[in-house]
Amino acid sequence: MTKTTQRTMPAQNADERAMLEGWLEYHRQTLAAKCEGLSDAQLRTTAVAPSGLSLLGLVRHMAEVERHWFRRILVGETCDPIYYDEADPDGDFHTGEQDTYAEAHGTWQEEVEQARKNAARHALDDLSVGKGRSTGEPFNLRWIYTHMIEEYARHNGHADLLRERIDGTTGD
Template sequence: MTTERRMPAPTADERTMLEGWLEFHRQTLAWKCEGLSDEQLRSASAEPSELSLMGLVRHMADVERNWFRRVLANEDAAPLYFSDEDLDGEFHLTEADTYREAHATWQAEIEAARRNAARFGLDDLTEGKHRRTGERFNLRWLYTHMIEEYARHNGHADLIRERIDGSTGD
């Protein structure tokens, strides 16, 4: 499977632009994981970090779930890979963890995010609140934050992928 990345049109309206850049960054993370074995996808970037490509995919599944299900739509959606006892659980991988499962879970959360976001206007406030601060956000803020979150982690993914097999690219 080859991930096709598409940049949004340079003259798109605001919502299309925000959704387009979020999709581009989602596709970029998938692209960085292509063609690697589960073992490679589980391999940590550099000691003492536990950061791995599979861990990043699992992390982003939880991030999508948090912002678009718990905060935006006020759904009762428990974390997938971490807990209060293991706040970095998405990065604590075992040989039983597979990319197939992580990718499928991540894609399911992306689909839920798209469905939930479609019900809101950019200025509409979230139905739920941030679990620590109690703040509500508009959809524009969520989109911008998610673009930032993916961009940051895609930078990590660039370095991890280069360390694994020398592959580089934007």
Template sequence: MTIQRHVPATDAADRAMLEGWLDYHRQTLAQKCEGLTDEQLRTASVPPSDLSLMGLVRHMADVERGWYRRVLAGEDAEPLHYDEADPDGDFHLTGTETWQEAYTTWQAEMDVARRNAAGFGLDDLARGRHRSGERFTLRWIHTHMIEEYARHNGHADLLRERLDGATGD
């Protein structure tokens, strides 16, 4: 499968612009993982960090779940890959994880995120609260998610280059 990225229109309205950039960054992370084996995707390629491409995808599945299910929609959705005993469990791979499993879970969380966001206006407050107790607008959540993906896509650039030399935006 070849991942296609789509840059938002330069004259898009606010919502289309935010959601377009969010999807662009989602597609970028998928593209950084494209063509690698499960073993490569599990490899923490910048020691001593245990950060891996598959770990980033698992992390982003949990981030999508947290912001769009728990905070925005007020759902009782438990974390997928971490818990109190291992708060960085999304990055702690055992060697049995597969790309197909990680990718499918991440895609499913993005699908739910899109559906949940569709029920809110950009300036609507979330139904749930962040662990800090604060409530956020959908605009804030979308902007934060763009930042979150952009930061982790920088990590993904370095991980991918270290794995096989591939570079690019």
């Protein structure tokens, strides 16, 4: 299988912002690479019962996460969820036969691009418009970047296991 997703390791001597952005981009690229070369049916393949986790669900989830942190929280934009609602709060993870990688990947990339634009207008110490549910306090951009790196890293671990289950592909 030919890989087309290029992953770029973050510079080892970058300043703080470039380092945070570099690691976030690396993890975004990693998720894309884990999905590469699979059919929609394979991407909808779930882990082991009772888990409904799939690679397609992870991509949809990360579109929601990008939207939440860089649009709702950072800049205070009012925007509806993409894949979930009150009736199905985990709808991003619940995929059906009609759900395609082309749609999910396109939506995810649109959210990533908007995230980049919103973040570019802020310094690392700038505080978000939105506030934390438990603390009622805003977040600085540095915290949001760090959280997003953690979110992707955790889910990329899931993606590793899912990909191995689907076709035996392993590696970073």
